[in-house]
Amino acid sequence: MASARQFHQIAGDFTMQNGSIKDPVIAYETWGELNFQKDNAVLLFTGLSPSAHAASSTLDHSTGWWEPMLGKGKPIDTDKYFVICINSLGSCFGSTGPASINPDTGSLYGLDFPVLTIEDIAIGGQAVIESLGIKRLYAVIGASMGAMTALAHSILYPEVAEGLVSISGTARARPFTIAIRSVQREMIRSDPTWNDGVYDSPPSMGMRLARKLGMLSYRSAAEFEQRFGRERVPEERQTGDSFDIDFEVESYLDAHAKKFIGSFDANCYLYLSRAMDLFDVADHGGSVAAGLSRVGAGRAMVIGVETDLLFPIDQQQEIVDGLNNGDREIEFHNLPSLQGHDAFLVDMDRFRPLICDFFNCSMNQPEQLRSI
Amino acid sequence: MASARQFHQIAGDFTMQNGSIKDPVIAYETWGELNFQKDNAVLLFTGLSPSAHAASSTLDHSTGWWEPMLGKGKPIDTDKYFVICINSLGSCFGSTGPASINPDTGSLYGLDFPVLTIEDIAIGGQAVIESLGIKRLYAVIGASMGAMTALAHSILYPEVAEGLVSISGTARARPFTIAIRSVQREMIRSDPTWNDGVYDSPPSMGMRLARKLGMLSYRSAAEFEQRFGRERVPEERQTGDSFDIDFEVESYLDAHAKKFIGSFDANCYLYLSRAMDLFDVADHGGSVAAGLSRVGAGRAMVIGVETDLLFPIDQQQEIVDGLNNGDREIEFHNLPSLQGHDAFLVDMDRFRPLICDFFNCSMNQPEQLRSI
Numbered sequence: 001m002a003s004a005r006q007f008h009q010i011a012g013d014f015t016m017q018n019g020s021i022k023d024p025v026i027a028y029e030t031w032g033e034l035n036f037q038k039d040n041a042v043l044l045f046t047g048l049s050p051s052a053h054a055a056s057s058t059l060d061h062s063t064g065w066w067e068p069m070l071g072k073g074k075p076i077d078t079d080k081y082f083v084i085c086i087n088s089l090g091s092c093f094g095s096t097g098p099a100s101i102n103p104d105t106g107s108l109y110g111l112d113f114p115v116l117t118i119e120d121i122a123i124g125g126q127a128v129i130e131s132l133g134i135k136r137l138y139a140v141i142g143a144s145m146g147a148m149t150a151l152a153h154s155i156l157y158p159e160v161a162e163g164l165v166s167i168s169g170t171a172r173a174r175p176f177t178i179a180i181r182s183v184q185r186e187m188i189r190s191d192p193t194w195n196d197g198v199y200d201s202p203p204s205m206g207m208r209l210a211r212k213l214g215m216l217s218y219r220s221a222a223e224f225e226q227r228f229g230r231e232r233v234p235e236e237r238q239t240g241d242s243f244d245i246d247f248e249v250e251s252y253l254d255a256h257a258k259k260f261i262g263s264f265d266a267n268c269y270l271y272l273s274r275a276m277d278l279f280d281v282a283d284h285g286g287s288v289a290a291g292l293s294r295v296g297a298g299r300a301m302v303i304g305v306e307t308d309l310l311f312p313i314d315q316q317q318e319i320v321d322g323l324n325n326g327d328r329e330i331e332f333h334n335l336p337s338l339q340g341h342d343a344f345l346v347d348m349d350r351f352r353p354l355i356c357d358f359f360n361c362s363m364n365q366p367e368q369l370r371s372i
Numbered sequence: 373m374a375s376a377r378q379f380h381q382i383a384g385d386f387t388m389q390n391g392s393i394k395d396p397v398i399a400y401e402t403w404g405e406l407n408f409q410k411d412n413a414v415l416l417f418t419g420l421s422p423s424a425h426a427a428s429s430t431l432d433h434s435t436g437w438w439e440p441m442l443g444k445g446k447p448i449d450t451d452k453y454f455v456i457c458i459n460s461l462g463s464c465f466g467s468t469g470p471a472s473i474n475p476d477t478g479s480l481y482g483l484d485f486p487v488l489t490i491e492d493i494a495i496g497g498q499a500v501i502e503s504l505g506i507k508r509l510y511a512v513i514g515a516s517m518g519a520m521t522a523l524a525h526s527i528l529y530p531e532v533a534e535g536l537v538s539i540s541g542t543a544r545a546r547p548f549t550i551a552i553r554s555v556q557r558e559m560i561r562s563d564p565t566w567n568d569g570v571y572d573s574p575p576s577m578g579m580r581l582a583r584k585l586g587m588l589s590y591r592s593a594a595e596f597e598q599r600f601g602r603e604r605v606p607e608e609r610q611t612g613d614s615f616d617i618d619f620e621v622e623s624y625l626d627a628h629a630k631k632f633i634g635s636f637d638a639n640c641y642l643y644l645s646r647a648m649d650l651f652d653v654a655d656h657g658g659s660v661a662a663g664l665s666r667v668g669a670g671r672a673m674v675i676g677v678e679t680d681l682l683f684p685i686d687q688q689q690e691i692v693d694g695l696n697n698g699d700r701e702i703e704f705h706n707l708p709s710l711q712g713h714d715a716f717l718v719d720m721d722r723f724r725p726l727i728c729d730f731f732n733c734s735m736n737q738p739e740q741l742r743s744i
Contacts (some may be wrong), residue, residue, distance in 0.1 A: 115614045175600040175621035176593035182622045183584045185615055191578045192564065205562045212555045213585065221548035221684065228547040230652060242487045243557055243642055247649065249547035250554045270615055277619065280602060309681075312593065 004029045004059035005052065005087075005094050008131045010124075010327035012028025017087075017128045019114025022103050026124045027087040028052045029060075031070060032078035034134065041134045042076060042359075043125055043160050043161065044085040045142035045149035049264055049274045052094035054085040066349045073363055075355040081138060088149070089124035090116040090271045098197075098267035109267075111197040116271040118145070118279040122152040124162070138162030139358070140297075143344045144311070145272065148279050151295070151319070155284050158296025164323075165358060167344045167351075170315040171288045171322060172280040177310050180217050181273045188266050204261045211260040212271065214254045220307035220340035224249055281322070292322025299329045301358050303351070305343040306336050331358075376401045376431035377424065377466050380503045391486025393533035394475050398408075398496045399466025400424050400460040401432075403442060404450035406506065413506045414448060414731075415497055415533070416519035417514035419572040420644045421636055423465035426457040445735055447728040453510060460521070461496035462488040462643045470569075470639035477594075481639075483569040487535030488643045490517070490651040494524040499530070511730070512669075515716045516683070517644065520651050522690070523667070527656050530668025536695075537730060539675045539716045539723075542687040543660045543694060544652040549682050552589050555646045556582035560638050569639050577688045578632045582641065583632040584625045592679035596621055653694070664694025671701045673730050675723070677715040678708050684690075703730075 007025050016023045029052040034041060041369070044054060055064035055071050055078075057312065070076045075189045076083060090097040090113070098113040105112075140161040142150035147169020154164045170177075191206030193199055228249040232238075238246065245251050281291030300323050304316030313334055320332045337343035344351055356363060377399050385392045399422040406413060415425060418437070427436035427443050427450075442448045448455060462469040462485070470485040477484075501509065512533040514522035519541020526536050542549075563578030565571055600621040604610075610618065617623050653663030672695045676688030685706055692704045707722050709715035716723055728735060 130643070172602065174593065175596040175602065175619065176588070178602075178619050179584075179588055179596065179621045181624055182619070182625065183581065185589065186584070187559070187581055189615060190581065209555065209559055209562065212551075212558070216548070216551055216555065221546065221681075224547040224551065230544065230547065230550075242646060243561060247547065249549050249551045253551055253554065274614060296444070309593075 003275045004057045006030065007094060008128045010123050010127050016114045016120045017117045021096060021109075021114065024089065024096035024124070025094065025100075026089060026096070026128050028069050028084055028128050029054065029057070030082060030084050031055060031057055032080070032082045034082040034132065038134055039136055039138060040081050041129065041132075041137050042081045042083045043129055043137050043150075043153070044070075044083060045121070045125060045140070045146035045153070046085065046088060047142075047144035047146050048269070048276070049260075051091070052085040052087040053093075055081075058303065064168065065345070068352065069355055075352050075361050075363065076141075076359050077361045077363075080361075081359065084129060084132070084134075086121075086125040086128060087171050088145075088272065090121065090268060090275065092265040092268040097265070098271055099265040113267070113271060114327055115278075118148045118152045118275050118277040119156060119265040121275070122156055125149065125153060129160075135160070137163075139165055139299075141165035141167075142169065143167035144169060144341065145276055148276065151281060151292075152279070154295040154297055155281065155291055161297050162299065163358065164295060164297040164300040165303070165355070166316075166319055168305055168308055168311050168316075169319070170279075170311045170339055171292060172282060173277045174315065177217075177275045180213065180310070181277055184213050185270050185273055187213070188270060194266060199266070200228045202262055203266050206256040207261045207264070207266055207269070211257040212338070215253050215256050217310050218340060218342040220309065220338055223306055223338040223340065226338060228252065280326055288318060289322050292319065293325060295323060297328070299358075301331045301333070301354065302353060303333045303335065303344070305340060305347075306334060307338055307340045308343070310341045374432050376429050378402065379466060380500045382499050385483075388486045388492045389489045393468065393481075393486065396461065396468035396496070396682065397466065397472075398468075398500050400456055400459060400500050400508050401426065401429070402454065402456050403427060403429055404452070404454045406454040406504065410506055411508055411510060413451050413501065414453045414455045414507050415501055415509050415512045415525070416442075416455060417493070417497060417518035418457065418460060419514075419516035419518050419649070420641070421632075423463070424457040424459040425465075426455075428451075437717070440453070440724065441727055446629065447724050447733050447735065448513075448731050449733045449735070452733075453731065455727040456501060456504070457498075458493075458500060459495040460493045460517075460644065462493065462640060462647065464637040464640040467496065469637070470643055471637040474681045483639065485639070485643060487650075488647040490520045490524045492645050493521050493647070494528055497521070497525060498529055501532075507532070509533040509535075511537055511671075513537035513539075514541065515539035516541060516713065517648055520648065523653060523664075524651070526669055527663055530666055533669050534671065535666075535730065536667060536669040536728070537675070538672070538688075538691055540677055540680055540683050540688075540713055541691065542651075542683045543664060543691050544654060549550070549589075550649045552585065552682070553649055556585050557645055559585070560642060566638060569642075571638070574634055575638050579633045579641070580629040580634070580640055583629040587625050587628050589682050590712060590714040592681065592710055594679055595710040595712065598710065600624065615631060635658040654726065660690060661694050664691065665697060667695060669700070671730075673703045673705070675705045675707065675716070675726060677712060678706060679710055680713045682713045682716070
């Protein structure tokens, strides 16, 4: 399959918050063209698991993870903007991470990779846009872990992004989500195949369980109720084992888990997951408010979802309160989507008009009419 | 340690919904005395994991799982009532279950135990009270799985209980909780030590993970926030492994999981967990409303907790709606406790007065004054 993936190598020692690595590479994809004034660039950070392939392009026709939102004539219109999506440092889709070769040893980094932070990921993204000659961004945008990274970027480089879009993110990881992620990591680390981070074949059991718990936290009870109710899988798919898949909701989790295993490296998962725990805007100035006061963007949009179990509305409100300094143009949208934390990937009818407005797209009106 | 545990053996073949077993035993404990009129008996069903030891007594001084609620001068005053707490059929604290010897083979039942239902547990409880010569109950009461069992009992034996108290229960398992339990079961079944249900030592890894996920679902994000925030464990308890316990909330989960391993049999856990999935009052009459219309109790109290992730308030409302037939005296309490599903074990200041009122206890006034 053709790839649109590009790479930026940061030459020499790259200092992370908790160590340093040599000559790391950041993978990214771009859409559209940087204009002459270089003022139409949009930097997109991702959630924990996606690659930089946010949308299809002439180089890679495969559907991207935010396909409905990004492209020609879409809410983030690539006829207008030059969009750069970053594969997070520490991930396994081209960027350097625990699954990469350590040039010092010739072996995989594995657990020798320094403890990763969201700030490290933001710095990696900044290195890419600097390599492209970009000094100012029209906006930095991200959802979930990507929203945390966009916040970190806006704090570390207040002069760079003119706009900030935070979707279902948080200014600091809270104990409930730390606990969920801790259990997910323990599932992986308890899998004998994980073998203290040195494995030839993936720790499938741990990854399967971690993904299933993830699916529980990414959606909502209300959505499950509407989609699955108490429906059983048809008899021909029942195995006769009473603890095997019986209800449709169990089958749904299993299908998603199977897709995930093998596509994501277990050590990378552990590092990115812990990076989310460690994130606290208060590290930049002593309090969340002080940290957020460093954000330079003149415009911000914060979107949250009422049914989000991971980053609920009060955490969106905390971001809004911190950003609301009187000078900044700020919007807050609290969406009644059923799909929980994942709504930004699914509930396009609600997200499309908001993103469109922020990026002054021209499709909003006809799209809304279409969805009626 | 002295035990107050008593046993009732059901002689001969005991027909369950999905098979039959021979001469099963139901373990139970009692407090107080059955009066001459035999109209002061209260039947208490438990959640998934407790034994019948709900409270201490002269025979067993150890603290029971509902110690503050049950005893002399307490909300369920054992000077007034004869209380019987049942160890669920299928559990491992004296009642017959997967961890018991199958008299036909001389080996443990293990996975040969018939698929268990909540109705089977209710029938086991009824056998105990019949063996004690009790024809009418002042009330049947339960929380969580115990509330489901109390509902099942009230439907199967409408003429027995005059009162019904359902705390944080549900009339039918919903897909979100089925999914949580499914992942818990898969954790246990994925542990190599589980060995398809034939193990000498317990599958500790699976049980540890299942309990941790349980703890996440039993409490609430708001409580975790209040108790733990982003507090770290002190340096002397840190191991230096960045994926090991770092935050206090991780330490809390670990401490609870350690207590659970070894105290509860893994196969029993699987059976009781699946029994909850299978529960649907609609099996009795075609709809939840039709099922609940069979309940005979003239008085009912339904208590739910706003922060309960497992059996949220709309499921309490569904029980209330089904019980509210115009003739029945019915109360519904929607409590703002922070402790989620577990609030009935913890938030005594809110639960005590309600239980006291229902059981006409004499302590309510002073107790309320005391808690101010």
